[in-house]
Amino acid sequence: SRGLGDVYKRQLLKYDMKSMVHLLVPLSIAVVGTTIAGTAALRIMQTIDNTKNASWILTSALALIFVSTILALLAFSVFSEILIMYRYYTHLFTDEGYLTFTLPVKTSSILNSKLINALIWSVYTVLVVFFCIFLYVIFGTAEEGLINSKIFTEIKNALELLTQTYSAWVILKYIVEIVVIFIISLLYGVLSIYLALTIGSIIAKKHKILAAIGIYYGLNTVMSIFVMIVNFIFTFTVANSYQDSYSSNYEIAIDRVFDISFFINAASFLVFSIVAYCVTRHLLKNKLNLS
Numbered sequence: 001s002r003g004l005g006d007v008y009k010r011q012l013l014k015y016d017m018k019s020m021v022h023l024l025v026p027l028s029i030a031v032v033g034t035t036i037a038g039t040a041a042l043r044i045m046q047t048i049d050n051t052k053n054a055s056w057i058l059t060s061a062l063a064l065i066f067v068s069t070i071l072a073l074l075a076f077s078v079f080s081e082i083l084i085m086y087r088y089y090t091h092l093f094t095d096e097g098y099l100t101f102t103l104p105v106k107t108s109s110i111l112n113s114k115l116i117n118a119l120i121w122s123v124y125t126v127l128v129v130f131f132c133i134f135l136y137v138i139f140g141t142a143e144e145g146l147i148n149s150k151i152f153t154e155i156k157n158a159l160e161l162l163t164q165t166y167s168a169w170v171i172l173k174y175i176v177e178i179v180v181i182f183i184i185s186l187l188y189g190v191l192s193i194y195l196a197l198t199i200g201s202i203i204a205k206k207h208k209i210l211a212a213i214g215i216y217y218g219l220n221t222v223m224s225i226f227v228m229i230v231n232f233i234f235t236f237t238v239a240n241s242y243q244d245s246y247s248s249n250y251e252i253a254i255d256r257v258f259d260i261s262f263f264i265n266a267a268s269f270l271v272f273s274i275v276a277y278c279v280t281r282h283l284l285k286n287k288l289n290l291s
Contacts, residue, residue: 009109016117019087024080024121028128031076035132038069042140073132080125084118085193092284093201093208107285111194111277118190177262181269188269191276192219198283227268234260 041062048059091100091114100110142148162171193216200212 009105009113012103012105012110012113013116016087016091016113017120020083020117020121023083024124027076027079028124031072031128032132032135034069034072035135038066039135039140041065041069042136043142046141046143073129077125077129080121084121084190085197088114088118088194089197089201089209089212092288093197097288101288108281111281111284114194115187115190115277118194119186122186122190174258177258177266181262181266184266184269184273188223188273188276191273191280192216192223195219195276195280198280198288202283202287223268223272227265230264230268231261234264 045059045062045066048062090096092110101107103110138147138151141151166174193212196216196219197209197212199215200210201208204211
């Protein structure tokens, strides 16, 4: 029944979310803790550098702590994405797949649950990484006091220069374009990996992950070449159209280039995302064999 199907859809998403919460939330708390330690090490290094009486052993130890926390942050971001894709693979293409595909829900519902879960945790990872960078920059680089107030002054000056150069509409347009391209790129990134994992798991008897990695790089190579060629053609066309009056129309030309580049990239990633979603759903529904 439809009501029972809706219950299973919610349970699918809830199960996917819980499987990630137990790992990524503790890891994110730990990486914030290491970032605080790295920030403290950076501040102490600045303090002892000013005194010029520090031993090289202490300085080296503090530098090692700081570098280790940077590596921990990088490891967290990489591990987060690997975990998202690993859960997709294990839930659909291992013994867990038997249970998943016996649930009374459509294949699209299963795929949607995985996709929503991946997008949520990818955004979560980005927010954690930016928060840690914020801690390093604001608190770790302060020469005196708790925070580096010069950062806020520089941001204020940059914003004032931006508002003097561009209208509020243009600034808002660029912000919207950046947000849109981020979301679409994230969507494409997840779906391209899902497609590669699905194809690799279907066509490869052994070494399915290796096959998926090869397919993923092949897909992205084709996508990158396509977008690069189209961007070059349209950018060259716009630049050529303004070459006779370059100085007077420079800002207009730059604005047009940014707009065209945004449209090309957003449209390309969106179309490829839709294609990747449809092909993945078709393969999961009609070609998957877990026997």
